[in-house]
Amino acid sequence: MTVTGRPPRLLPAEELAGEPAEEPAEEQGGGPRTLLRLRPEVVVTAQGDDLELTHPWGRQRVHALGAATVQRLEALTRESADLADLERLGDGGRLLHLLRRFPYLVITTLADRFGEPIVTAVPIARSASLPDGAPAPETLVLSRFAYLRRLPEDHEGACVLESPMAPFRLTLHRPSVGAFVAAVTAARPVTEASRLAGLDPAAGRSLAALLAETGLLDDGTAGDPPLWDFHDLLFHARSRPGRHDYPTGGVYAHPEVAQLPAVPGAGARESGDGIDLPVPDWDEVIARDPLLTEVLEGRSSVRDYAAAPVTLDQLAELLYRVARIRRIVPADPEDPHGYDVVDRVYPAGGATGELEIYLSVVRCEGLVPGVYRYDAAAHRLRPRPFSGPADEAAFRELMTAAWRATGCTVDPQVLLTVTSRFGRLSWKYSQIAYALTLKHVGVVYQTLYLVATAMGLAPCGLGSGDTDAAARALGLDWTAESSVGEFLIGSRPAHLPRRATRFADIVGQARSSG
Incomplete structure (x- = not known):
């Protein structure tokens, strides 16, 4: 109260x-x-x-x-x-x-x-x-x-x-x-x-x-x-x-408003069936993936790309392993606080599934440059063609912001923009909703790092992005769904290993000095 x-x-x-x-x-x-x-x-x-x-x-x-x-x-x-x-x-x-x-x-x-x-x-x-x-x-x-x-x-x-x-x-x-x-x-x-x-x-x-x-x-x-x-x-x-x-936590402060759908429908500038992505083969992935400890110790931000860009198949596997919806548990119709629970690879408070991923593509083998929404339920890319010069200019602003966030060190190949459909959280949670969505973004970042490293890609989480440019480039109302994280994916140079062979630490140095 x-x-x-x-x-x-x-x-x-x-x-x-x-x-x-x-x-x-x-x-x-x-x-x-x-x-x-x-x-x-x-x-x-x-x-x-x-x-x-x-x-x-x-x-x-x-x-x-x-x-x-x-x-x-x-x-x-x-x-x-x-x-x-x-x-x-x-x-x-x-x-x-x-x-x-x-x-x-x-x-x-x-x-x-x-x-x-x-x-x-x-x-x-x-x-x-x-x-x-x-x-x-x-x-x-x-x-x-x-x-x-x-x-x-x-x-x-x-x-x-x-x-x-x-x-x-x-x-x-x-x-x-x-x-x-x-x-x-x-x-x-x-x-x-x-x-x-x-x-x-x-x-x-x-x-x-x-x-x-x-x-x-x-x-x-x-x-x-x-x-x-x-x-x-x-x-x-x-x-x-x-x-x-x-009031803090799951207080369901907005009973008069219907909960947003677990899976968003077609958005602005979307039409057609989209691009169905290949589903990775379990046995193949298990056979070539490094061990978890090798990936954890080998993980780093990579701001250097190979001459050949990342491929559509690689993006498809990355998105499938990180962001797809594994299942939806329907709400109990008798429960006034019930909502469809979204199960994904990464953990999330309340399993609300509010995060979405958009791709801004500059260079990707097998994919036309532009903006795409990842349909996490159908494992599909939904193209969002530019409706005019203003949208294209916003796209360039978005990529410039990503370039600046790397210290102007790398020209992006693919920018993943993580957005939050805030209403999926704030319908249930009070005071903590935005903090919770940022915690979810952090989990997504770590999952992207680990999977991209295991796959031999070049991952780099960004610390900032342009909210207004993202809304215009992606066709979003920023008060309803807005960018909350940015992550670059590119092709990894051959000279950079994707796994570690030993632990790296300063334990001995710290103990000897203290």
């Missing part, structure tokens, strides 16, 4: 403590009120003076709290309470002590004197600490990893401020808060940022303190990690549990 910090209903102070409510601080000339409540996923199970807390991170038992504290904690699952009222409780602040013991379960809201929310801080990691109203910094600047985004429509257009460096997510309930955040993208005094955002100084100080306590500012001491790019750190933090509270 994504907690957006919806407007809270206040728990009266007399209900909390049996005492008359005092005038809110803001009416006495102070700043915004601080409201606390438990996350909506928290379940409080009372057992006399004891209770059990069940929440997204697990479960805890707390003993000997006293019936009054148990009752007050249960109330915080339904309503918000003013921090000032909690601090006036006559039982020694036992409830506040408990909230500070489990700060990752507590939502903090800055509200105006009427209890209407201004900004809400939602803990998203167990490392979160309860904001304690520390003084605001005099000058502040936003972390370079912080970002502002709109949540989907089912969250009523809520806008949130997040950062992979912060254990909190802030929901901004008013445009003036967004303006304050924009003002501190450059280092500014709190008073100046408040004036630019149209906030009164007290509200600006409270907001600045909350930004500091929730980890969304560059604090100028430890600083932001210098070796991370923004997108890399965000991707890492959001695609693994621990630094966020979004």
Whole structure:
């Protein structure tokens, strides 16, 4: 569940403590009120003076709290309470002590004197600490990893401020808060940022303190990690549990959308029956393949080709041994989460079979230069003729990008572009879908390396490619199916062996030096 910090209903102070409510601080000339409540996923199970807390991170038992504290904690699952009222409780602040013991379960809201929310801080990691109203910094600047985004429509257009460096997510309930955040993208005094955002100084100080306590500012001491790019750190933090509270894994978050077919149909620019590829003979392959250890030790990237190019038969065997579909297990029609399982040579999470392979051919004996899609179920190449000069220009861009990725060392013979039909994964998996497809690409790379080496071809995985050129050259909508890996295949020069004859390592050297 994504907690957006919806407007809270206040728990009266007399209900909390049996005492008359005092005038809110803001009416006495102070700043915004601080409201606390438990996350909506928290379940409080009372057992006399004891209770059990069940929440997204697990479960805890707390003993000997006293019936009054148990009752007050249960109330915080339904309503918000003013921090000032909690601090006036006559039982020694036992409830506040408990909230500070489990700060990752507590939502903090800055509200105006009427209890209407201004900004809400939602803990998203167990490392979160309860904001304690520390003084605001005099000058502040936003972390370079912080970002502002709109949540989907089912969250009523809520806008949130997040950062992979912060254990909190802030929901901004008013445009003036967004303006304050924009003002501190450059280092500014709190008073100046408040004036630019149209906030009164007290509200600006409270907001600045909350930004500091929730980890969304560059604090100028430890600083932001210098070796991370923004997108890399965000991707890492959001695609693994621990630094966020979004639903993760096989949660089937899109039941209203039909799962994409296991085998894609004819695509753009495809027509006709295609080119049926020869199926390799098992006995012949087994008779000539080197041993696995010889291939593992002999594997290397080869950026040098023989004079004669790779052949169609060689490409056919490589694709068959690496990328074909071995079988499809149909979905159970009675299972709402069922989908066709795709079994391939390489392992893949969920067996979704989202990866496809396209061939961009410059030189191949038996194959006309151009673009082809590998039909992994029929072991067939589907030509994708260029529809005009723009497609042909995109093809040249794609090959130029591959040439540059090799350090401009080799003119490609055949470029294999690995694409992902993202919907096959994201239909089932949340948060981890893109990370999972990249793990699959890595498995495909290793399988291509091993099989190509065993066959005596020249393999070379590339570290980058041109997403836009690939989409135009291959005829794809890049948001639905996009390139996620590039791999060159060519003819291996005769002087390069395809197998190793011994282990190569630096074990002896490392041991003698260390």
